[in-house]
Amino acid sequence: AQTVTQSQPEMSVQEAETVTLSCTYDTSESDYYLFWYKQPPSRQMILVIRQEAYKQQNATENRFSVNFQKAAKSFSLKISDSQLGDAAMYFCAYPSGTYKYIFGTGTRLKVLA
Amino acid sequence: DTGVSQDPRHKITKRGQNVTFRCDPISEHNRLYWYRQTLGQGPEFLTYFQNEAQLEKSRLLSDRFSAERPKGSFSTLEIQRTEQGDSAMYLCASSLAASIHEQYFGPGTRLTVT
Numbered sequence: 001a002q003t004v005t006q007s008q009p010e011m012s013v014q015e016a017e018t019v020t021l022s023c024t025y026d027t028s029e030s031d032y033y034l035f036w037y038k039q040p041p042s043r044q045m046i047l048v049i050r051q052e053a054y055k056q057q058n059a060t061e062n063r064f065s066v067n068f069q070k071a072a073k074s075f076s077l078k079i080s081d082s083q084l085g086d087a088a089m090y091f092c093a094y095p096s097g098t099y100k101y102i103f104g105t106g107t108r109l110k111v112l113a
Numbered sequence: 114d115t116g117v118s119q120d121p122r123h124k125i126t127k128r129g130q131n132v133t134f135r136c137d138p139i140s141e142h143n144r145l146y147w148y149r150q151t152l153g154q155g156p157e158f159l160t161y162f163q164n165e166a167q168l169e170k171s172r173l174l175s176d177r178f179s180a181e182r183p184k185g186s187f188s189t190l191e192i193q194r195t196e197q198g199d200s201a202m203y204l205c206a207s208s209l210a211a212s213i214h215e216q217y218f219g220p221g222t223r224l225t226v227t
Contacts (some may be wrong), residue, residue: 004155035215044117045156045204045218091155099144099208100169101216103155 002027004094006104013082014112020067021077021107023092029053033095036066036077039106040088048090051075079109087111117219119205125225126195133191134222138207145188146216147180148204149173156204162188163210195226 003026013019025034036048051059051068059066063083067076079086092104118137126132138145143164148156159178160170164185174180177195182188192199202223206216 006155009153037218044220047215047217050215093155096158099161100146100158101148101156103157105153105155 002094002096002102004092004102004104006092006107008107009105010108010110012110012112013079013086015082015084017082018078018080019082019109021079021090021092021109023075023077023104025073025075025092025094027073027094034066034068034075035093035095035101036064036075037091037093037103038086038088039091040085045091049077082111084111084113117205117207117217119203119219119222121222122220123223123225125227128195128197128226130195131191131193132195132224133189134203134205134224136188136190136205136207136219138187138205139217141209142207142217143185143210144208145182146206146208147188147190148206150202150204150221151200159190159203192224195224197226200224200226 005024032053034051037045038048039045049061049064063080065078089106091106093101096102120135145162147159150156159174160180162182165182177193180190202221204221205219208216
């Protein structure tokens with residue numbers, strides 16, 4: 001069965017510092033996508049970054065980057081120069097088949113001023 | 114276009130009552146999804162539409178749940194005879210069939226069953 005695991009329920013980071021959120025997944029597929037979504041308090045979930053499994057290069061979006069280790073089935077999110085607005089729940093997601101997402105349990109990120 | 118919208122944002126109901134939620138997807142999106150999110154958990158897939166056809170229902174979707182998407186536009190999710198265990202955030206998302214799976218989420222409807 002396809003699963004997504006986020007082992008860090010909560011993380012804290014000082015403003016302007018760097019933090020890494022972990023995600024592991026299990027799949028027998030060879031070609032797939034992975035996503036990180038951000039859910040701010042009382043606001044809707046938005047896409048942070050996506051990774052295509054067939055691409056060896058790690059995805060980067062401004063201050064957000066991933067460390068994708070396909071063999072280890074690991075997909076961590078690095079946030080550089082953390083800002084107060086980065087405080088949110090972060091979910092790792094794996095699309096099962098062609099449509100439905102399987103989400104991890106999330107990591108609550110606190111940014112300390 | 115302002116994104117995916119959901120109505121109502123909050124609903125409090127007594128056990129045993131019926132409730133209906135509405136989702137308006139991004140206008141050109143032909144795929145629509147419903148998820149349920151309980152406290153401290155990630156969203157769990159409930160059901161999926163491509164245009165007006167409901168193509169998959171999760172086993173989480175008991176007989177008390179029904180979803181429709183008439184004319185392939187907005188969708189409704191109805192829960193009959195609500196139970197306290199139905200208390201959750203119900204999320205709607207939409208996407209283009211041709212997109213690389215990126216789903217756009219609405220703000221959710223928070224249901225509280227008392």
